[in-house]
Amino acid sequence: MNLAGNPLKRTQKLDTGRVRRFILPDRKIRVTQITTFCPDIIGPGPTHLYLIENDALVLLDTGIPTKLAKRFFYDSRNQIIPPEIEALPEDYSKQELLEGLHLAGHSIKDVDLLVITHGHPDHFLMGRWIVEQANCPVTAHALDTSDICNPWGMLEMWFNLRQRTMAMGMPQPKGVSDSNHFYMEDVNPESIGFSLKVDFPIMQEGLLTLNHSSLKGIEVKHLPGHSPGSVGLIVGQEGSEKVLLCGDVLLSPITPHPDDLLTYLRTLEKLKNLQDIVLALPAHGKVIRNVKARVDFLQKYHRQRLKITYKTCRKPCSAWDIATLPDYFDIAVDPSKFNPLAGNEALMHMEVLQMVQGLKRVSINKGVHLFQNQGEPFEEVYNRILDLVKDQRINPIMRY
Numbered sequence: 001m002n003l004a005g006n007p008l009k010r011t012q013k014l015d016t017g018r019v020r021r022f023i024l025p026d027r028k029i030r031v032t033q034i035t036t037f038c039p040d041i042i043g044p045g046p047t048h049l050y051l052i053e054n055d056a057l058v059l060l061d062t063g064i065p066t067k068l069a070k071r072f073f074y075d076s077r078n079q080i081i082p083p084e085i086e087a088l089p090e091d092y093s094k095q096e097l098l099e100g101l102h103l104a105g106h107s108i109k110d111v112d113l114l115v116i117t118h119g120h121p122d123h124f125l126m127g128r129w130i131v132e133q134a135n136c137p138v139t140a141h142a143l144d145t146s147d148i149c150n151p152w153g154m155l156e157m158w159f160n161l162r163q164r165t166m167a168m169g170m171p172q173p174k175g176v177s178d179s180n181h182f183y184m185e186d187v188n189p190e191s192i193g194f195s196l197k198v199d200f201p202i203m204q205e206g207l208l209t210l211n212h213s214s215l216k217g218i219e220v221k222h223l224p225g226h227s228p229g230s231v232g233l234i235v236g237q238e239g240s241e242k243v244l245l246c247g248d249v250l251l252s253p254i255t256p257h258p259d260d261l262l263t264y265l266r267t268l269e270k271l272k273n274l275q276d277i278v279l280a281l282p283a284h285g286k287v288i289r290n291v292k293a294r295v296d297f298l299q300k301y302h303r304q305r306l307k308i309t310y311k312t313c314r315k316p317c318s319a320w321d322i323a324t325l326p327d328y329f330d331i332a333v334d335p336s337k338f339n340p341l342a343g344n345e346a347l348m349h350m351e352v353l354q355m356v357q358g359l360k361r362v363s364i365n366k367g368v369h370l371f372q373n374q375g376e377p378f379e380e381v382y383n384r385i386l387d388l389v390k391d392q393r394i395n396p397i398m399r400y
């Protein structure tokens, strides 16, 4: 058994390119982690893909094409691309994947099934190319198929982001004005058609299936909150210790950004109750060797975020006022620069506080929504949030 992760190739520049093999306790299933380029600081850092060798060869996630990563993370936020990243070949991530497969003893054509953990660009945008090479089916949770399958999903996301981020009070990215006119320079809709056809939408938890047959030792868990259709795979045979491949649901040292904090807090509770998980292998950052401790940390982290958000709103605040507080977000936020992840982090905490009447929307000033607390002790508000997390019947009906 080798759960330490036997290196087949060490990291190269930019902390990417590593290939590591994990052999599960029953020795029947091998999991190979292949690390592909995705920028750090401005993005979540290199994306780990996982090759699961069992009765079938399953690839989990695809990474993002290097050309698109440069554009998506830097251009859109009006930031200069560092020279070492600008210099990367456009097919850098593809080459990393091909080399990882080779070191694991396979070619891309051997892949039997592509599973997408969730519909974020760093997880599926290289999928179309992989499917062309492997001619394999694709599966992902039904709730994220609108992001993965829609050829205009990226454009739709930009339009939606514009309205939401303006309401948060965030400065807008390059190519967006305050008027109703919207454009992005150089956008050729044909060139961003990176959508991926999902052949088998996941509708419920249970064993992963390929061509309608169950794959023993690979169980799908629905773990929403980072995205509606986030899934994790529990890999390992019945009665044996298992590994959780968790996508972006658990990360270390960065924290996953919830797109629905209430749902995410429920998922953390669910993760606490999973049995026999000895290791979590996430899509970015470090291997998580103590899953319960990481879940515990994340619960405390969100409690602290809720407290800071609540207390700062003793005077009317926008989501951007909160997101730009020193040390609020994982990384430093420049208040003058578009940063939808930072804004969303604050907004999700404000939403939950609003659901328990801890915060109220007191005005909308020039399109920016302002929220203020009601002067109660934070602990009373937080106890109501804990009750909300427990009561699965309650879901938001009016967002933002």
Ligand SMILES: [Fe+2]
Residues within 6 Å of the ligand: 118, 120, 226, 248
């Ligand atoms: Fe994600």
Ligand SMILES: [Fe+2]
Residues within 6 Å of the ligand: 044, 120, 122, 123, 248, 283, 284
């Ligand atoms: Fe990610």
